[in-house]
Amino acid sequence: MNLNYYDTLIAVADDCPVGGAMEPEPRGGKKTVAVLQFEMLDADPGVLTQEDVLFESWLRRQEPAERSEEELAELRARFFTKPQACLRTSPLPKKYGWGLLFDGEGRVRLCPMGSEEYKRIVAGEVPEVRVLKALRSSRAK
Known part of the structure; x- marks a missing residue:
């Protein structure tokens, strides 16, 4: 199963609370998913795929931090056996003003x-790039 997007912009959510891109801050001394991503x-x-980002952001919040290549391969395979939310749910385009x-x-x-x-891209001036909106944080009224 391939979860990656191609020639696509995940645009900022309609209800994004910021007017421009801002760097996320750690909360309570811990790195949040937004900070890790x-x-x-x-x-x-331009190096990582969506699958890489999803897996790595999950992995970096797990213990222990050091794992062998074999363990990582097994963990990654197991991680993707369950349905995963795509980066349209990432806090970066939902709350921090970053398109992906x-x-x-x-x-x-x-x-x-x-x-x-x-x-x-959002204005449609780059037709080879499909635009998908990040998911809203709140339900539409």
Whole structure:
């Protein structure tokens, strides 16, 4: 089963509470999912796939931190046997103003909502990129 997106922008949710992209902060001294995903995508833009981000953000919150390659492969296989929420539910496009831009090979990078690139894609000026909205945090009224 392949969970990756291709040539797609996950645009900021309609009810996103910020007017521009902002870096998420740890809460209570711990890294949140938003912080972990931001750090991964900021450090390696255009390298990771959606599956990589989902698995790594889950893994980094588990104990123990050190695992063998075999353990990681087994954990990853087991992780994807259960249904996983896609990055449309990520706090980055829902709460922090970051679009998630996937290339033709399924690799993702951050695309801030105020950037020219983001505006052009959302306006439909880049027809080869499909636009999907992040899921709303609250129900539509």
